[in-house]
Amino acid sequence: MTSHEAGPLDPGGPVLLVGAGKMGGALLDGWLARGLDPKTAFVIDPALPDVAVEKLERLGCTVGPQAGQLSNPVAILVAVKPQMAKAALPAAAAFAGPGTVIISIMAGTTLSTLGRGLAERQAIVRAMPNTPAAVGRGVTGCVAGAHVTADQRALTDRLLTAVGDVVWVEEEALIDAVTGVSGSGPAYVFLMVEALARAGVSAGLPADLAQTLARKTVEGSGVLLSQSAEPPEVLRKNVTSPNGTTAAALDVLMADDGLAPLMERAVAAATRRAKELAG
Ligand SMILES: NC(=O)C1=CN([C@@H]2O[C@H](COP(=O)(O)OP(=O)(O)OC[C@H]3O[C@@H](n4cnc5c(N)ncnc54)[C@H](O)[C@@H]3O)[C@@H](O)[C@H]2O)C=CC1
Ligand SMILES: O=C(O)[C@@H]1CCC=N1
Numbered sequence: 001m002t003s004h005e006a007g008p009l010d011p012g013g014p015v016l017l018v019g020a021g022k023m024g025g026a027l028l029d030g031w032l033a034r035g036l037d038p039k040t041a042f043v044i045d046p047a048l049p050d051v052a053v054e055k056l057e058r059l060g061c062t063v064g065p066q067a068g069q070l071s072n073p074v075a076i077l078v079a080v081k082p083q084m085a086k087a088a089l090p091a092a093a094a095f096a097g098p099g100t101v102i103i104s105i106m107a108g109t110t111l112s113t114l115g116r117g118l119a120e121r122q123a124i125v126r127a128m129p130n131t132p133a134a135v136g137r138g139v140t141g142c143v144a145g146a147h148v149t150a151d152q153r154a155l156t157d158r159l160l161t162a163v164g165d166v167v168w169v170e171e172e173a174l175i176d177a178v179t180g181v182s183g184s185g186p187a188y189v190f191l192m193v194e195a196l197a198r199a200g201v202s203a204g205l206p207a208d209l210a211q212t213l214a215r216k217t218v219e220g221s222g223v224l225l226s227q228s229a230e231p232p233e234v235l236r237k238n239v240t241s242p243n244g245t246t247a248a249a250l251d252v253l254m255a256d257d258g259l260a261p262l263m264e265r266a267v268a269a270a271t272r273r274a275k276e277l278a279g
Contacts (some may be wrong), residue, residue: 004136004159113278128178194214249252
């Protein structure tokens with residue numbers, strides 16, 4: 001796993017983002033926060049609200065570049081919905097040069113599908129980040145296509161470690177499982193906060209207090225997990241007094257029909273859906 005380097009982010013040339021929604025926008029924010037020169041940041045997103053366009057332009061980024069304004073970007077990051085890939089890839093192809101690495105974060109969309117809309121020997125990386133990238137705490141799984149050079153792999157690493165940690169896999173099919181675990185994973189955690197709060201209300205707490213307790217518990221546990229050298233199993237056992245309250249709850253959560261089989265089914269469903277999105 002690689003984590004970010006010290007010093008401002010310098011990809012060594014212009015970078016084009018195609019699709020600046022939730023995930024693309026989080027990556028761009030992360031790059032700018034890590035010191036990317038806004039003059040080297042270009043964005044294509046026909047549906048970006050005026051206020052977002054104005055904000056980016058005020059910072060010095062170029063939104064909707066014309067043909068003469070951008071040539072040979074070092075990287076193009078494609079962050080549109082998989083269903084929009086056909087509509088968005090021609091713009092990426094039009095701006096890509098022989099030295100450009102195309103980084104796609106579209107769930108399910110395979111290297112082979114991506115390759116169909118691009119030059120024959122175009123370097124392509126398939127990546128799967130997650131929304132904690134918005135606060136610099138994302139984790140991204142990547143696989144490199146056949147034409148990616150070592151320098152392009154290092155550049156991809158630099159762009160993605162700007163918003164968190166990066167892991168590389170050698171087998172493309174594993175990216176679907178990465179999607180099921182960490183790409184979609186933040187939603188599972190947020191759902192747990194919602195469910196914990198609701199359970200608190202059922203146990204008699206006022207709704208806003210239950211919400212605060214559930215939220216702070218997950219926030220604090222995340223920070224503890226990130227700062228502790230202990231595995232989650234030990235951190236769990238640290239909470240669990242013999243025959244105490246946690247043990248009573250864990251008897252439910254760790255039963256044969258508890259959290260583990262539920263999570264297994266959830267991750268399998270997400271992984272399966274990623275494969276379906278491949279078309
Ligand atoms: N939201 C998440 O947690 C994650 C999303 N992804 C992937 O990121 C991609 C984007 O997802 P979100 O950011 O959630 O969606 P989103 O809907 O927030 O963003 C997509 C953006 O693409 C723009 N767009 C649509 N057509 C376009 C075109 N032809 N050219 C340029 N831009 C165009 C839209 O205006 C929108 O701003 C998806 O493929 C998804 O699989 C990957 C990891 C995590
Ligand atoms: O739900 C989705 O399809 C995307 C991919 C991972 C997170 N969001």
